[in-house]
Amino acid sequence: MAALTQWLADVLTEGHSTQAAAPALTANERPAIESLLRDAFSALQREVAGPTVAFDLSLALRCLQLLAEACWHLTALPPESPLPSADLGEPSSAGDHLTGDLLLRFLVSVRKRAGLRGPADPLGQWCEKILRAWPLSGVSMGCRAGPTTALTFDAHPGLMMLYAERLAARPEPAWVPPPGPLTQYVERAFAEVGRVIPVLPESVA
Helix, strand or coil, X not given: CCHHHHHHHHHHHHCXXXXXXXXXXXXXXXXXXXXXXXXXXXXXXXXXXXXXXXCCHHHHHHHHHHHHHHHHHHHHCXXXXXXXXXXXXXXXXXXXXXXXXXXXXXXXXXXXXXXCCCCCCHHHHHHHHHHHHCHHHHHHHCCCCCCCCCCCHHHCHHHHHHHHHHHHHCCCHHHCCCCCHHHXXXXXXXXXXXXXXXXXXXXXX
């Protein structure tokens, strides 16, 4: 199996990254990479209740490149090295949210490891900025700064429930949604694990 294909398979099945060289997506590898991404998205979607959402292959490939470069930066480059491009924009549809989550959920671990070098680590801050814009993945990082994208999830019930469950597992006041459709999912998720929904202190609310 070619290098990037093997790396992706390891990330998706084992959750770990091993790279012997800087990541590069070649034309020869692209069919295998696309097949892995489609299969992984189908498996992820089966775990999410509600209507089927569209897979965005182009977005998935951009997330793949971003994650692979972030992992390489973390393990093989000096912390002060130039950071990868982070040109993902923000999710606007249910398909965007779930497609992005396929790989961006692993960026949470990259941020955690980069953060061990100190809160001002450039890579850690870079990961945090991306994850705050992609809240379905970012909610799991335990960040005191809240999301920068509205928590609407295109009104998809399964995505709202998934977000709520992740928030209940890693509560942070700034990630609790304002009153609205998502509130009932958050209340249910916190009740199921016997936790109280955190609130921001009045001084920062």
